[in-house]
Amino acid sequence: MITLTTALAVIEEVFRRFKESRIFLCRDVLLPDYIPEALPHREEQLRKLALILAPALRGSKPSNVIVYGPTGTGKTVCVLLVLRKLVEESRGGVISLYVNCRQYDTSYRVLTELCRQLGLHVPNSGLSTGEVLRRFSDGIEEYGKVAIVVLDEVDVLVKRSGDAVLYHLTRLNTSLSKGKVSIIGISNDLRFTELLDPRVRSSLGEETIVFPPYNYAELCDILRERARLAFKPGVVSDSVISLCAAIAAREHGDARKALDLLRVAGEIAEREGCEQVTEEHVKKALVQLERDRVSELLRGMPFHMKLVLLAIYVATKRYPLTVTTGDVYSTYCEVCSCIGVTPLTQRRVSDILAQLELLGLVEAKVVNLGRYGRTRRVKLIVGDEHLLKALEEEPQLRPLISSLRQSLSSGVTSAVVK
DNA sequence: CGTCCACAGGAATGACGGGCGG
DNA sequence: CCGCCCGTCATTCCTGTGGACG
Numbered sequence: 001m002i003t004l005t006t007a008l009a010v011i012e013e014v015f016r017r018f019k020e021s022r023i024f025l026c027r028d029v030l031l032p033d034y035i036p037e038a039l040p041h042r043e044e045q046l047r048k049l050a051l052i053l054a055p056a057l058r059g060s061k062p063s064n065v066i067v068y069g070p071t072g073t074g075k076t077v078c079v080l081l082v083l084r085k086l087v088e089e090s091r092g093g094v095i096s097l098y099v100n101c102r103q104y105d106t107s108y109r110v111l112t113e114l115c116r117q118l119g120l121h122v123p124n125s126g127l128s129t130g131e132v133l134r135r136f137s138d139g140i141e142e143y144g145k146v147a148i149v150v151l152d153e154v155d156v157l158v159k160r161s162g163d164a165v166l167y168h169l170t171r172l173n174t175s176l177s178k179g180k181v182s183i184i185g186i187s188n189d190l191r192f193t194e195l196l197d198p199r200v201r202s203s204l205g206e207e208t209i210v211f212p213p214y215n216y217a218e219l220c221d222i223l224r225e226r227a228r229l230a231f232k233p234g235v236v237s238d239s240v241i242s243l244c245a246a247i248a249a250r251e252h253g254d255a256r257k258a259l260d261l262l263r264v265a266g267e268i269a270e271r272e273g274c275e276q277v278t279e280e281h282v283k284k285a286l287v288q289l290e291r292d293r294v295s296e297l298l299r300g301m302p303f304h305m306k307l308v309l310l311a312i313y314v315a316t317k318r319y320p321l322t323v324t325t326g327d328v329y330s331t332y333c334e335v336c337s338c339i340g341v342t343p344l345t346q347r348r349v350s351d352i353l354a355q356l357e358l359l360g361l362v363e364a365k366v367v368n369l370g371r372y373g374r375t376r377r378v379k380l381i382v383g384d385e386h387l388l389k390a391l392e393e394e395p396q397l398r399p400l401i402s403s404l405r406q407s408l409s410s411g412v413t414s415a416v417v418k
Numbered sequence: 419c420g421t422c423c424a425c426a427g428g429a430a431t432g433a434c435g436g437g438c439g440g
Numbered sequence: 441c442c443g444c445c446c447g448t449c450a451t452t453c454c455t456g457t458g459g460a461c462g
Binding site (some may be wrong): 105128370 | 446449453456
Binding site (some may be wrong): 123127324325326346347350351354366369370371372373374375376 | 421422423424425426427437438439
């Protein structure tokens with residue numbers, strides 16, 4: 001038992017340490033939603049975007065834009081920065097609406113969110129999508145000026161719910177007399193335009209801005225600049241920055257990842273009571289970030305999707321070379337019978353596999369094996385330990401996983417069930 | 419050179435829980 | 441309360457397909 005006084009002392013100690021951080025000046029600078037004043041190595045993209053959007057200042061409708069590039073290349077932050085300036089400069093002549101399509105991943109949700117940002121009240125359900133679109137359109141017309149709609153991660157929306165919203169949004173202007181709508185679609189994946197109706201494609205892609213991945217040196221620049229603002233002097237050495245940059249450069253030049261690494265490394269250093277962030281801390285941060293990512297993805301995931309993941313894990317132990325959809329499905333059925341659950345159909349599992357690929361937990365390439373059919377070659381792309389740990393959160397799977405661990409450590413890889 | 423595997427992945431449909439307007 | 445519409449998960453039935461095998 002802890003007495004009340006010592007408990008209070010503990011809390012005070014935590015707060016005191018926090019206030020007198022030896023490590024951070026301002027941790028927020030390293031958070032993903034921080035918008036910096038300067039964006040090194042993105043001058044060209046900023047200029048191009050500003051040029052495209054500038055007509056809004058004279059009240060005409062700017063071209064629609066597709067902003068394209070891998071994760072962590074500064075797409076979102078660039079767009080937000082330019083828009084913030086534009087709205088400021090226009091003195092009320094322009095508004096910007098921002099929707100992340102991963103968060104609002106259906107036509108209906110996107111439209112209601114847009115309405116909400118216009119200040120209209122729209123119920124979360126109960127209305128037809130057409131009705132919500134009409135309300136949005138009325139709202140824009142009433143506003144009577146230029147509205148710039150940012151659809152972040154628009155490829156996710158298109159893959160999940162098709163291009164119907166995009167079609168309607170791009171066509172909105174024909175039915176408006178005073179209001180105007182421009183669309184900025186941000187995407188990780190340029191291939192998504194192939195899924196679009198040709199009319200939507202040409203309308204949305206009037207302009208394209210490409211964001212290439214950052215290279216090692218550019219990442220170093222970015223990190224150095226942020227570290228200067230985030231940390232106390234002398235806390236972060238150049239070698240720590242180089243290490244973060246090198247890891248992120250390896251992973252497709254993802255600046256967000258680099259900043260996350262630096263921040264989490266700093267947090268670990270602080271928790272350990274160190275005065276400096278070391279390369280050890282960065283390595284620990286890498287492990288922690290990966291673990292967090294996996295358990296975050298697994299949390300709230302449908303039960304059978306977890307079963308499929310487990311089946312993939314078991315199947316890769318069994319057939320180390322090539323795991324096909326068929327292998328996964330039969331293993332999955334075994335897993336189901338193990339815990340007394342009726343399995344889903346193969347069709348459904350095929351969809352789940354595709355979703356797992358979209359989530360980045362699994363690589364599932366379609367391959368043709370000639371006589372031996374057409375299938376997916378399935379590969380886990382997360383660490384085994386992270387996966388098992390996260391799966392163990394599910395009480396029903398715990399016994400199965402612990403027996404799996406045992407049989408694995410004793411070298412028996414074939415007998416997993418019964 | 420045609421066959422035929424082992425699935426991919428589209429379309430239609432339905433069950434279900436939930437929110438809203440009336 | 442009802443009737444309507446929503447999103448989600450799942451099933452059923454279906455057509456399509458690249459290339460190794462015979």
